Amino acid sequence: MTAPFVQVALDVPLDRQFDYCAGEIPTQVGQRVVVPFGRRQQVGIVLGHSADSAFDPARLKTITQVLQHEPLLDADTLALLKFCADYYHYPYGQALLSALPTRLRQTQAAVSRKQYLYALNELGLAAGLDAIPKRQAIQRRLYSALLQQVGQHGSGMSEAALAALSPSWRKAVNALQQMGWLTAHEVIAGLSLASPSTLMPPILNPDQAEAVTRILAKAKEFAPFLLHGITGSGKTEVYMRLIEQQLADKPGQALVLVPEINLTPQLEARFRSRLPQFPLVSLHSNLGESERLQNWRLAQSGQARIVIGTRLSVFTPMPHLRLVIVDEEHDGSYKQQDGMRYHARDVALVRAQRAGVPIVLGSATPALETWHNAQTGKYGLLSLGQRAVAAAALPQIRCIDVTKQPLQDGLSPALIEAMRTRLARGEQSLLFINRRGYAPVLLCGACQWIAPCTRCSSRLVVHLRQGRLRCHHCGHEEKIVRQCPSCGNADLHATGHGTQRLEQTLAALLPQARILRVDRDSTRRKDALTDMIAAVHADEVDILVGTQMLAKGHDFPKLTLVGVIDTDSALFSPDFRAAERLFAQLMQVAGRAGRADKPGEVLIQTAFPEHALFNALRSQDYAAYAQALLQERAITQFPPYQYLALLKAEANEFALVSGLLRYAADWAHAHGTDVLSYEPVRPQMERLKGMERGQLLMQADSRAPLQCLLRTLVAALREHPLNAKVRWAVDVDPLEF
Missing domain, CATH: 3.30.70.360 (Alpha-Beta Plaits)
Structure with a gap:
């Protein structure tokens, strides 16, 4: 007999479940239902059934709809989210619903995105290309490509492949279908159907081989490992070997977490090319709602064998989880700063422990908490001490004392000369400044007024090209003022440097150079960053100017010089983690130089060249610097000791x-x-x-x-x-x- 009452979790800021009368359709734990709440209908998750209720049954409302065609949320996912809600002190219902794709939080039925493979049928093959008028250029192009697929014994062309041929492919395909020339086969969106790769994988160096061996020795139990490897040491290759071994027997799945969206496409491309036999999906906020829902469902069903995603992906249901990887585990992007303030790395450790599978935390500059756990034996420590490309040496790091050199629009003569040398050699340079916009402040030289944000305790940043002052915290913006509102002085100065000003300066200093600026302003268009990275690899760029978006994960073979502009403010921050963050950031951006057979050089402009942090950077000895920071933390009683x-x-x-x-x-x-x-x-x-x-x-x-x-x-x-x-x-x- 069905219990008359159901406990439902709702997306409301109350830490409790709500009792409803069960309707005629029976429900199961983990099932989505639609219920009345106040004056509106809401989606909830069934958490339990009971024969009685603490409330008057006459006052309880009845479930409106049972979404019975949706798979249930499994007990492991419910338990993980319950643990997180308790540990981070957040309402369970809100934690539960926020972990679902947007479409599953809506009261209407969630419709999956359909995709098709298109192929020429017998009528289309018999017609021939000459049957299409020459003015129908797109139809002819698509027909030729489809005909080539037949010659290669292909099963058809995907929508993505057709879209690559022409943005207006759909109209042309519809015309060919109306003529009766095409057959469309529905396929599962998001899954690659390629055969195993014939490419020979690179030979592992001894450090990589040992790392793979030690992790696979714990293949069927919970075992946390820190994979500490210098930049360019081949951590990704270790990840791929582990996944290949762990997923060799069906129906295993692997979860790979990356800190930022811009790292997802390139990692996905590498995994697809090397491991095409394992269906792969990605999960991040740049996906459309339909695509995200489809990928989430493929992971939940077990059809997707590899899931690559940002922090929210740690809650994705995966019934056959065999391996968890957290790349760049030190990155602050894994920490959610609103809603439930969870840390995806820590949640991944809990998930791996509950699933009884190994977890690999990879980084060149691990978080001090992680390093401490590795040093005390709580985690296994695996070190990759040499670069994966045998000819690639670590870059030489030098500090330029800006107090002893005249700067030209923020650039030292040594850095300008180094860029000219790379330009003459046909090599690429990267200038790193973690400040977008033209200049950080608009300053009145007479009364020292600085343009303030009216909504924040911050200053407005000058965006000269757009003629605007913008707050990078709240988004407030206004026109650039022409005279000081405090004293009336018309001589206002854009003070300091941002990426836009640096780009303008370089264009004047090196007019022959092809300069590309990469920051949040220049990459707002979808796929803009992917196109920019492709331009760098195609040797269409001489000098990159960028923020932390370029600091990690990118591999540019021709990039041999990194210049770091204006990092001194972080040396004296009141935040006790500032030194740790700055060291990690500079190590990461330095690692972009000299990753192939050409030697790399890193020039850091600073007024404090003998600071302990820069001394550690020059020796590239993370272990020694981390030990020094841990000693400071022990004395001051900060994490990981508190x-x-x-x-x-x-x-x-x-x-x-x-x-x-x-x-x-x-x-x-x-x-x-x-x-x-x-x-x-x-x-x-x-x-x-x-x-x-x-x-x-x-x-x-x-x-x-x-x-x-x-x-x-x-x-x-x-x-x-x-x-x-x-x-x-x-x-x-x-x-x-």
Whole structure:
């Protein structure tokens, strides 16, 4: 007999499930249902059934619709999300629904995207190319390509292949279908149907071979490994060998996490070319809703054997998981900064442990927490100490003391001469500056007024080409003012350097050079970054000017010079993680130089050439620098020797924020006997997007007392009168303060 009541999780900011009367159609745990909630209908997930309810049955509403044609969310996925909701102190229903593709959160039926293979039938073959008028150039082009497929005994052409021939392929295909010349076969979108690759894989060097052997020795159990390899050491090759072995027996699956969207296409292309026998899908926010849903379903069904995705992909249901890989595991992009503030690397470790499979964390500059775990034996440590290409040596790193050289629009004579030398040799250069726009500030030389953002505690960035001042935090923008609003002075200066100004400077200094700027402004168009990377590989670019988008994951064989502009501000940041981040960033961008047979050079412009960080960079000794940082962390009692949680709050008025944080601080002092609670403070960015902000830091020797305090504190805050007026959130293991 079916239980009369159903517990449903909903996407609402309440940490509880909701009771509904079961309808005529039976439901199962993990099934999507549509239920009335207030005045609207919402999608929910069934979490349980019961014979009775704590509420009056007469007042309970009935399930409106059961989406019974959708596969159920499996118990492992539900349990993982429940763990994360508890650990990060976030409502379970919101965590559960936010992990689903957008189409599965909508009340209407989620329709899969259909794709077809097109092939010429007997009538089309008999007609011949001459039957198509010469003015129908696209039809003739498509017909010729389809005819060539027949000659190669192909099964037909995919929509992607036809689209590559012409953007208006669909109209031409429809015309050929109306003539009765084509046959269309529906195929599963997203899956490659290629045969195994005939390319010979490269021979592994001893370090790579040992890494593969040690990981495969733990192939059927949970075993975390740190794959620490210098840039260009062939970590991706190790990943592919592991996947090939782990997926050799069906129905295994592998999950590969990457930190940023721009790394996904190139990694996907390498995996498809080397491992075409394993159907592969990608999951990231650049996909359309239909494509994301289709790829998610293919992973859930087990048809996709390899899943490559960004941080949200860690929750993708994969019934036959055999291996988890987290590439560039140190990257801050794995940390979600709104909603449920999870860290995808940490969640991946929990998922691998629950599934009983090995997990590989790869990085040239691991996070200090990861390095500490490897040094203490909690993780296996695998080191790749040489570059995969035998002729490729590590680049030489030199610091240019900008206090002793006259700068020409922000560039030192040594760096300009180095670029000229590469230009004469036909080699490529990269200038790295982690600041987009033309200049960071608009300054009045008379009264020192600086153009402020009206909604944030930040300054507006000059975008000269567009004639705008923009805030890179909230998106506010306005026209460039022609005179100082404070004193009326018309002599305003765009001070400092951004990517746009650097691009303009280089065009004047090296007019013969082909310059390409790569930043968030220049890559807004979909596939823009992919096209730019292709242009670099096609030797259509001499000098790249870019932000951190170019700092990691890219392999440009002809790039032999990296110039780093203006990094000194990070040396004296109040954030205790600033040195770790800067070292990782500079190591990564330095690793772009000399990855083939040509030697690489890295020139860093700085006013502090003898700083300990630059000394460590020159020796390229991550282990020694990490050990020094860990000693500092031990003395100052910061992670990984302590565990942190940050209560963040924001409201239209700071008095409301202060009131809530004061209550939270008093509660923490009274109830957290084993937790050190600091006084509430304002963050460095005191106001953001028009909201006044504050935060409360809590610290403990272990996770247990911190989690215990947070459970009671979160429950108390939800009952507080200011709860409705202040937006607050708990950030466990925070990366930003």
